[in-house]
Amino acid sequence: MARPTPSMTLALLQARESAMDFFRPHLNRNNITEQQWRVIRILWQAEEQTLESYQLAELACILRPSLTGVLVRLEQNGLVTRWKPENDQRRLCVTLTPKGNELFDSMKDEMMRQYHKIQQRLGPEKYRTLMKLLEEVQQLDSKE
Numbered sequence: 001m002a003r004p005t006p007s008m009t010l011a012l013l014q015a016r017e018s019a020m021d022f023f024r025p026h027l028n029r030n031n032i033t034e035q036q037w038r039v040i041r042i043l044w045q046a047e048e049q050t051l052e053s054y055q056l057a058e059l060a061c062i063l064r065p066s067l068t069g070v071l072v073r074l075e076q077n078g079l080v081t082r083w084k085p086e087n088d089q090r091r092l093c094v095t096l097t098p099k100g101n102e103l104f105d106s107m108k109d110e111m112m113r114q115y116h117k118i119q120q121r122l123g124p125e126k127y128r129t130l131m132k133l134l135e136e137v138q139q140l141d142s143k144e
């Protein structure tokens with residue numbers, strides 16, 4: 001019987017875990033989970049630092065029910081504000097607070113140092129190739 005081909009999805013998960021090993025100590029020192037950091041970073045990068053919850057869930061790769069818990073904890077810590085627009089109470093918007101901005105600003109340099117370490121270890125060309133390939137995988141349409 002032929003052996004199955006290596007699992008791309010498992011290799012991606014294992015690579016993610018290896019990459020996260022660079023960032024977890026800094027997240028832990030700041031009492032922030034990986035999911036919370038993704039939300040903070042995405043909001044920081046967003047125009048006006050506000051997104052609707054469904055957009056945030058999609059961009060952060062967090063299921064909506066799980067995102068609710070993440071947002072509750074971030075709001076309790078004063079890092080985000082959740083609110084509903086007056087003209088459409090069905091929508092839930094999330095905004096980074098000044099405290100959330102301060103946290104991002106205090107963490108970003110160390111996070112960038114860790115990205116730089118990864119880039120150095122892979123080499124600039126391999127890093128660019130990796131990022132390009134990952135972007136291509138993200139654009140694949142399974143329905144074609």
